[in-house]
Amino acid sequence: MSGWFDETLHQAYRQGLREGRLLYDSETAHQRLRLFENPVFGRVLTLDGVVQVTTGDEFIYHEMMAHTPILAHGAARSVLIVGGGDGGMAREALKHPGVGRVVMVEIDAGVIEFSRKFLPGVSAGAFDDPRLEVVIADGAEYIARQGESFDVILVDSTDPIGPGEVLFTETFYGHAKRRLAPGGVLVTQNGVPFLQPDELRNTMRAFRALFADATCYLATIPTYAGGPMAFGWGTDGQARETAEETLAGRLAASGIEGLRYYSPAVHKAAFALPGYVAALIG
Numbered sequence: 226m227s228g229w230f231d232e233t234l235h236q237a238y239r240q241g242l243r244e245g246r247l248l249y250d251s252e253t254a255h256q257r258l259r260l261f262e263n264p265v266f267g268r269v270l271t272l273d274g275v276v277q278v279t280t281g282d283e284f285i286y287h288e289m290m291a292h293t294p295i296l297a298h299g300a301a302r303s304v305l306i307v308g309g310g311d312g313g314m315a316r317e318a319l320k321h322p323g324v325g326r327v328v329m330v331e332i333d334a335g336v337i338e339f340s341r342k343f344l345p346g347v348s349a350g351a352f353d354d355p356r357l358e359v360v361i362a363d364g365a366e367y368i369a370r371q372g373e374s375f376d377v378i379l380v381d382s383t384d385p386i387g388p389g390e391v392l393f394t395e396t397f398y399g400h401a402k403r404r405l406a407p408g409g410v411l412v413t414q415n416g417v418p419f420l421q422p423d424e425l426r427n428t429m430r431a432f433r434a435l436f437a438d439a440t441c442y443l444a445t446i447p448t449y450a451g452g453p454m455a456f457g458w459g460t461d462g463q464a465r466e467t468a469e470e471t472l473a474g475r476l477a478a479s480g481i482e483g484l485r486y487y488s489p490a491v492h493k494a495a496f497a498l499p500g501y502v503a504a505l506i507g
């Protein structure tokens with residue numbers, strides 16, 4: 226063992242993480258799970274050789290993906306998470322007292338079982354919250370069924386390789402739109418535009434055909450290497466226009482404290498896109 230983990234997500238760019246103690250390395254029915262310790266990022270979970278979550282920087286991704294749509298919406302009662310097996314997205318969504326129901330549709334029960342055992346701080350009790358329903362299924366199949374609507378849908382998936390590929394299709398997005406309640410917001414994990422421009426371009430093409438408001442917002446997660454990552458944003462409502470002061474009032478009313486990345490000011494700024502990203506979604 227070289228002592229280093231080389232991420233193999235990109236063709237011509239690699240990131241290396243020093244691999245300290247190897248805690249787990251096994252195949253589930255869907256993907257290869259590997260967990261090791263790194264001096265900077267703490268525990269690092271990879272699926273099929275791609276960094277999924279680290280205990281060091283997961284707060285950035287989970288705060289920005291969950292609180293941005295929920296606070297912009299302003300009256301979210303139900304949230305659907307597609308993927309999210311580590312439990313971090315459920316943890317953040319469940320911080321909102323107004324959210325009465327979170328459904329997590331995760332294809333790989335092994336990720337949940339594993340994360341509860343080896344990454345308990347990521348879910349932080351979310352899996353025991355009575356408001357959470359976990360459904361073990363392919364998110365693409367679940368979303369295609371007739372069923373309840375959601376105020377916010379968060380696609381907290383792997384990259385469009387392996388089981389995650391179906392979650393980046395026009396068909397999936399069309400079904401997701403049909404499962405949104407009026408004024409609902411769809412947010413997607415959409416990769417690092419500098420290194421994965423086609424991923425964002427393709428999603429935005431589909432969103433522009435589906436939603437009155439189709440754009441993305443950005444946040445920089447150190448272990449999603451290559452620059453800021455994009456969160457796809459699609460809605461027919463006005464949620465994106467919510468003023469910073471209104472967001473601040475909603476955050477205060479929620480009683481949520483101790484966030485380390487999200488703030489109303491960061492929320493609004495995240496939608497200010499640099500030219501190279503704006504060109505991808507235009």
Ligand code: SAM
Binds near residue numbers: 276277333363384414
């Ligand atoms: N934060 C990570 C990122 O941005 O890449 C995502 C983390 S979360 C662990 C990704 C989850 O998506 C995994 O648990 C994986 O099993 C799940 N997943 C992949 N394809 C899926 C599908 N088709 N339906 C439901 N869950 C899926």
